Amino acid sequence: DALQALKTGKVDISGNISIELYRGLQNSISAKEIFSRPLFIWYDYICCPQHATAFALRQMAVNSIPAYVDRCQFFAILCPHVRHEADNVLLNKRNWASRGWCRMEQMAQELSTKQRCVSIEIHGATHVVEAPTYGWIQAPVGGGQFTLPSDRDKLAPVVQDMVRRKLHAYLARGDLASYRMMLNMQNVHYRNLPLNPVDDILPGYVSNNQDPATALMENFMYQNGFDSIDQRTADGWSPMCFAALDGRPLLLAALLDNGADVNDRVTQQSSSNNFGLCPLVHICAFLSHNEALQLLIDRQADVKARDGYSTTALAWAGFSDNVAGIHALIAAGADPTMLDMIGYAPFALASSAGAISSMTALLPYTPRQQIDKSLLFTMLQGGGSAQVVSTLVALDADVNHQASTPLLSPLGIWFGCLSLRHQLNESKLSAYAYHYEGLTPLMCSILTSSYEATAVLLGVGARTDLRNARGKTALDLARDRVFVKEIIEQVTIIIGIYSK
Template sequence: MACCSGQTSTPLEKFSRSLPDDPDVSPMLCPMYTVTVDVLLKMTSAEPHEDLKARGDLVVFSDEMGRAVFVSHQWLSKNHPDPDFKQTRILQDAVRRLMIGRGSVSLDPITEGVVRSAKPIPMQAFVTEKLFFWYDYFSCPQRESETLQANAINSIPAYIARCSFFFALCPVVDCPFEAKVLTPVTWSSRGWCRLERAARELSRDSSWILIQNATSVEVVGTALSFPSLSVGEGDFAIDADRQKLAKVMRRILVQKLYHCLRVGDLPGFRRHFNLQTVHLRGLEIEPVEGFLPSCDDSPSDPVDEFLHQNGLRKINKADSAGWRPLHYAALAGNVEVLRGLLEKRADVNGRTAKDEPQLGFPLWMSALDLTAFFKHHKAMQFLLSARANLHGGLLPTLQHAAIANNAEGVRLLCAAGGKPLTENPLGSSSLHAAATFGGTAALHELVVHGRPVATDLSLALFQATNFRGGAATVQRLIDLRADVDFQMDMGCLPRLGRLLFATKSLQHKLGWSTVLATGAYHMHGSTPLMQAIRSAQYEAAATLIAAGARLDLRNSRNWTARDFASGQWIPDFLKSGLEGNPVECKRVSGLALEDGYVHLEF
């Protein structure tokens, strides 16, 4: 029994009603300098803050002026973000397209497929009010005092909170003089980019826009569609920056928790309160233990204290989001609380009754599913020892581990009897899930334990190029002898999978050209190379061409790989490869694979 259980309102609910407004825990220490959309579109080079300021091109943004856009991006060199204006030109082209004002920015395919309540962003939203762009090289002092620059950097969460839109500018850019290739994968690995993304996803509007080129622009509406990783485990050019961001990240979380309480979103509060262990992983800082004084009834009972701080009462009762206490304890990976809940008769195999749009989870998630996805290995071992079921939801638990690239979780589940090649109702296995999300470490474990045949590997290669597999996953599968010229046969999918893609293909024919619908329309007979170009994974396309992928094959719509490239921006190395010269593709593929790629033998 939870403490205070006889009251009509929990102490947490009373506390939430006492909050008049969101506390200002993310202060703005430096003015929010921006450029107007007109100035941005006239640029022919990326100039530093001081030059723009001297010319009068910078504007200190305030809400009554219009809408602000935060641009997150990678620097193409150590001393300049975009020396050849490659990346900024793509931003300009994408903005021009958005400002046409007709149609919508499509949801990413995962969000469209699993989150029924998610909506695309009407392009009209980009023209109703004037746009102001925050971009670090323009907006943060570059040559002035280090204190001013530090204040601007520490104000980034406050800037993001004031922005109506968040753009992740992630084109595939070849940087030959730096001997690197920048991609969405490298953007997601950067510690500073992870902080910017976390600040957006923990703000009032968690969705953001991924820009890979002017025609590949999509709304990322759920964490599952572009799996997020902790800021503390990101890559930092200066390692000391990792700990500098610890307090910043904690402030972002505290602000999110206060906001959830103030607006009465108790399920949202419970999610983020218990996910602190994930958000702060790799940072030397303690999470918030709670907003309430300890429970008076049983201060030494971890379960009662857990229920008290989460505003929960009964062990097996779901809240308004359809989640039970065991599910929230699983988010935190708290073995002590999990053990206590099971001792008090919580159902180890209880499932969530509703989907969770913000996290991208379908309904019927178990506590084991959640611990596998969030890499809580001790909690996984405990739940497995308590005979948690490996199946039963929409996806086997192994698939959640595969999506999260949780290699240790895959090992634990396979040792407990998990089947690596078991398919979900749509015909996708854990191997395919790992490939789809670029989970190379999980893929390795699944290959070791599952011993897939050539068809499994070829389909995994197709899935990798269909979404976010990246060059490393593509090369691993090629090394394992996946067929680079595999052509997708939709007739091999189970009935539910065929029905889904047939429905989306029909929507495309009727003019609803979302990313998912377009992919479904062209899928039958498509090759990995076609899919890599369609999904703007140009470094993966280069890897396929370097491996000898054929250029003359056609899908069921009579399209070749060149047809998929027509009408969209593609880098020069890929243009050359599609014209039959693979030399530049081989060079770029080598650069894309250089970081962390290890040849595997089986």
């Protein structure tokens, strides 16, 4: 139904506000582009043998999944709101993203050799959006849910082969920056899988050193193409920064013992990764390298350091739902009430990522005002699920809170610029900024297409008569977006699903 609606022009692929927020990119794909030439559709479930006795054929199919995904120009995620008939479990995008097999396919898409493979989410026949892809490193295959735990063993060699092929592809085209990122993220990608990092991509390293730490450090320097600990790439990355990505305490300790700075940081901003201007503690906290994080703390790292957006390591830990990291940082003196440059505390960052466990850990330190602000922020960042919004409502967040920000604050200046752009080049983010003053959570859910949040807010009695500074109600904003039928349909479906 969704494909038919797209093909006939009844609906189009809408942009994703979080993609624009993090990458500065507006909608990059349209239905017209998809159907500009004949399509061949590969559907994983149909193309993989499902019979219980087809072991050999099924393993061959599993091994070939990355090759099929690699040939795809478009990667479609079918994630409508439905209940599973057998066990009554609610199925949606978050359920899809929690499954180990789905994570493997998403990883295959991210490691594709194609320069451009666009992901789209199909939530219903009239609700199709471009899918953000930058969060995939937080969802390693081994951390996903498997009906059969033994499936991790089947997928492990497939995952490692994908990583190895991508590393060789980066080297072949001389992309050393991406090569180093992938090389040192292996411990994240292999988490909960029976795998060790590939440490011989560049042949020729020979060591006679009997000390394991020194041998590890020397090979690390060789594989990354560094000659000295003080060296730094054009993107501002030192060996110590890459070691924080790697996360092995023995490696970090060896570098520190040889003169590396425990308070080192990435010195340049970059659109190619999320770690621009980040201190080491931020990187370790975000990637849940908690033994490495504790080592840095023990070596007197500054746990109150801020990144380029004045965000603390505690906020990064909250965003990635790293509860152990939160406890370690607070025990070391990190302040959970410190705000970033636009006025948000770590709790708000955790809620924006849908990190319920981190929200619980940070709640005792969070002022009431931050809980109210989190309702808006969680939808802007793409974390406005029914569970998160219901949690905030249960914490007495004001469902009729109206947003306001000083004109000359960093957020006010940024939104002012976006509002000016809105007159010439409208997007989801510019519309959010244009209507921000006086915006209620219900209005925000409409502007960000967070329809689960819309359903929850209507269910708890959020007011529909309130107007923002532009004189608009939530219904006005729905009409302005020309998607009022889609919104009503999606909210009705979600209310029906959650009321069962």
